[in-house]
Amino acid sequence: MIISQKKICYTLDMKIKIRYFASFRELIGQGEELLTVADATRVVDIRALLVERNPRLQPIMERSVNALNHRYVPAETVLHENDELVFIPPTGGGQ
Template identity: 35%
Template sequence: MKVTVRYFARYRSLVGKGEEEVELPEGATVRDLIEKLKELHPVLKNEVFAEDDDLADVNVSRNGRYVRFDEILKDGDIVALFPPVSGG
């Protein structure tokens, strides 16, 4: 199956593009997608998602709705990655 990944803010700068299509096996989860993205873009592994615990440092939406990392993806989904927002 194919999903479209959209990168925002720091992720867009690190990856060097705003969007790409990624091929995944049927039944893949958001966590599986992130593992695939770390393979495709080692800078994400080194700078953003170094350990599984660091997955909490990324906000993920699927088709416009925030999701958990165990959410199962479907062909044609649009997944967006956002860095955590902070302020004060």
């Protein structure tokens, strides 16, 4: 008897919300957006996507911090369905 094995490949898509504040909002022209991304997408992947879509974000993105669901997170953090991602730009002032 011959049993065939089939490899099943699929991707799971998920929706995340990105909220924009301050200089991000000014450059992007909106306060938030919903993105559909692949399962296992990381914060760093979204950072790269946004800079690719709008290269003027590069200098701000390099100095911004990541907040996911109201907590600071490293760029390698994996995103999940319905996460809310915010990039917090540097604040002015000081030397």
